Amino acid sequence: xxxxxTQQMIQQLSIxxxxxxxxxxxxxxxxxxxxxxxxxxxLPGGFIHQNEGIDHAAQRILKERTGLTDIYLEQFRVxxxxxxxxxxxxxxxxxxxxxxLAHLGISEVHVQWLAQRFVSIGYYAxxxxxxxxxxxxxxxxxxxxYPIKNLPTMIMDHHTIIEEALKTLxxxxxxxxxxxxxxxxxxxxKELQELxxxxxxxxxxxxxxxxxxxxxxxxxxxxxxxxxAANKAPYLYRFKx
Amino acid sequence: xxxxxTQQMIQQLSIxxxxxxxxxxxxxxxxxxxxxxxxxxxLPGGFIHQNEGIDHAAQRILKERTGLTDIYLEQFRVxxxxxxxxxxxxxxxxxxxxxxLAHLGISEVHVQWLAQRFVSIGYYAxxxxxxxxxxxxxxxxxxxxYPIKNLPTMIMDHHTIIEEALKTLxxxxxxxxxxxxxxxxxxxxKELQELxxxxxxxxxxxxxxxxxxxxxxxxxxxxxxxxxAANKAPYLYRFKx
DNA sequence: ACAAAAGTGTTTGTGTTACACCCATGC
DNA sequence: GCATGGGTGTAACACAAACACTTTTGT
Numbered sequence: 001x002x003x004x005x006t007q008q009m010i011q012q013l014s015i016x017x018x019x020x021x022x023x024x025x026x027x028x029x030x031x032x033x034x035x036x037x038x039x040x041x042x043l044p045g046g047f048i049h050q051n052e053g054i055d056h057a058a059q060r061i062l063k064e065r066t067g068l069t070d071i072y073l074e075q076f077r078v079x080x081x082x083x084x085x086x087x088x089x090x091x092x093x094x095x096x097x098x099x100x101l102a103h104l105g106i107s108e109v110h111v112q113w114l115a116q117r118f119v120s121i122g123y124y125a126x127x128x129x130x131x132x133x134x135x136x137x138x139x140x141x142x143x144x145x146y147p148i149k150n151l152p153t154m155i156m157d158h159h160t161i162i163e164e165a166l167k168t169l170x171x172x173x174x175x176x177x178x179x180x181x182x183x184x185x186x187x188x189x190k191e192l193q194e195l196x197x198x199x200x201x202x203x204x205x206x207x208x209x210x211x212x213x214x215x216x217x218x219x220x221x222x223x224x225x226x227x228x229a230a231n232k233a234p235y236l237y238r239f240k241x
Numbered sequence: 242x243x244x245x246x247t248q249q250m251i252q253q254l255s256i257x258x259x260x261x262x263x264x265x266x267x268x269x270x271x272x273x274x275x276x277x278x279x280x281x282x283x284l285p286g287g288f289i290h291q292n293e294g295i296d297h298a299a300q301r302i303l304k305e306r307t308g309l310t311d312i313y314l315e316q317f318r319v320x321x322x323x324x325x326x327x328x329x330x331x332x333x334x335x336x337x338x339x340x341x342l343a344h345l346g347i348s349e350v351h352v353q354w355l356a357q358r359f360v361s362i363g364y365y366a367x368x369x370x371x372x373x374x375x376x377x378x379x380x381x382x383x384x385x386x387y388p389i390k391n392l393p394t395m396i397m398d399h400h401t402i403i404e405e406a407l408k409t410l411x412x413x414x415x416x417x418x419x420x421x422x423x424x425x426x427x428x429x430x431k432e433l434q435e436l437x438x439x440x441x442x443x444x445x446x447x448x449x450x451x452x453x454x455x456x457x458x459x460x461x462x463x464x465x466x467x468x469x470a471a472n473k474a475p476y477l478y479r480f481k482x
Numbered sequence: 483a484c485a486a487a488a489g490t491g492t493t494t495g496t497g498t499t500a501c502a503c504c505c506a507t508g509c
Numbered sequence: 510g511c512a513t514g515g516g517t518g519t520a521a522c523a524c525a526a527a528c529a530c531t532t533t534t535g536t
Contacts, residue, residue, distance in 0.1 A: 205499070207500095208498070208499065211498095212497095224506095226507085228507090230507060230508040230509060231507055232505060232506035
């Protein structure tokens with residue numbers, strides 16, 4: 001959340017983004033901590049301009065947070081319970097120092113805006129974690145990557161949103177060949193396998209995994225990668241086009 | 242669309258329902274024709290009350306149109322292009338007879354409401370076509386079932402919405418065993434096969450289809466159905482519980 | 483008896499799983 | 510040479526497609 005013109009936005013409709021990265025054999029999610037007295041985490045989100053499509057809005061929000069454009073991004077579900085009101089944030093804002101808020105560009109209008117009930121469109125994004133430079137917005141205390149197995153306590157239904165996003169990722173990773181979005185340009189077969197194992201939280205047989213992936217015909221074999229280790233050097237691969 | 246209190250609704254957010262039925266070896270969609278000078282069809286839709294979850298809103302809209310409760314219903318996608326403004330309806334309403342509109346309970350406030358840009362949540366429903374008694378709303382000229390292969394020309398992106406709903410149905414029919422929602426309580430194996438053939442628009446081998454379905458273990462075999470035809474009488478089946 | 487359609491069984495092919503083996507690399 | 514990890518091959522198995530045959534029904 002950052003200062004915005006509430007007049008130019010669609011009312012009571014928001015976008016929440018689950019930004020997935022992969023690092024150290026673990027799937028991670030980019031989550032800002034809000035700058036409030038209590039510890040409080042919320043998914044990166046935003047609102048939709050009147051003259052802007054929802055996909056464009058999601059891309060804009062992602063660019064603000066990651067600095068990246070052209071990243072894989074897809075809506076996966078709408079969260080629209082009647083109880084989707086951010087009571088925690090509301091309370092904090094009501095008791096907060098008005099001067100401090102004003103300094104951040106947050107006015108009474110914004111506080112009232114944020115106190116409404118919101119229907120939120122869930123998007124998930126896949127990024128190369130090394131290419132992201134997380135950007136704090138004005139009301140964030142910090143922005144960090146949290147492993148999917150060790151998430152902070154989040155506001156409202158944001159934990160459910162992440163769970164649903166992970167379900168969707170699991171369903172799509174294979175059928176739409178999304179893996180390369182989470183990896184560097186080149187990678188070894190073992191790295192790809194470990195990514196799959198992190199997503200599905202289950203081990204795969206090494207030889208059969210290699211066969212299955214290569215039979216898809218979407219990988220291009222490059223030169224070998226000499227690591228200096230006392231074993232056969234693995235090939236590097238790249239996704240075609 | 243019927244008279245409503247715009248104050249109690251979420252602004253610029255709508256629900257559009259693709260109601261699927263099955264009859265005469267064809268998948269059909271329930272579509273109202275609007276009572277306007279030009280021929281004009283639009284998906285059954287509605288808006289979300291302030292104190293109402295989106296799933297509940299979709300159920301309410303469906304009950305208004307079909308008279309049915311407890312029907313299979315699921316959101317499948319959000320349509321949110323910046324250009325989603327119902328220009329056709331807008332023009333019609335502007336030139337329409339104000340007295341006639343007032344008689345239907347549609348005021349200037351409603352006309353302005355409908356002229357906004359809308360983000361729409363797509364839901365699809367599966368119903369037993371014989372149990373539905375289509376209900377006209379105040380601005381409908383008629384409500385009819387149209388075969389998926391022969392749809393009328395629809396407003397805005399409603400044709401795209403139906404296509405996406407069909408894609409989702411195809412993806413879900415098998416994995417979630419949704420077939421029984423479209424059929425009467427009891428049915429023959431041939432009828433079930435013809436349903437699948439209608440959904441996927443492709444023929445299946447009779448014996449293999451039977452084996453595949455029975456191996457799922459979700460059907461209960463009942464007595465035979467004597468049709469009077471000069472051939473072996475087929476068994477009737479029912480979905481377990 | 484015969485046609486029509488339902489039910490069942492058998493073979494074939496394909497793809498996945500499990501097991502085994504060989505190869506390159508640095509110490 | 511040898512331990513380590515990477516690459517490849519093959520047998521066993523399960524599942525799906527294609528083919529064939531038998532059974533029931535009303536004329």
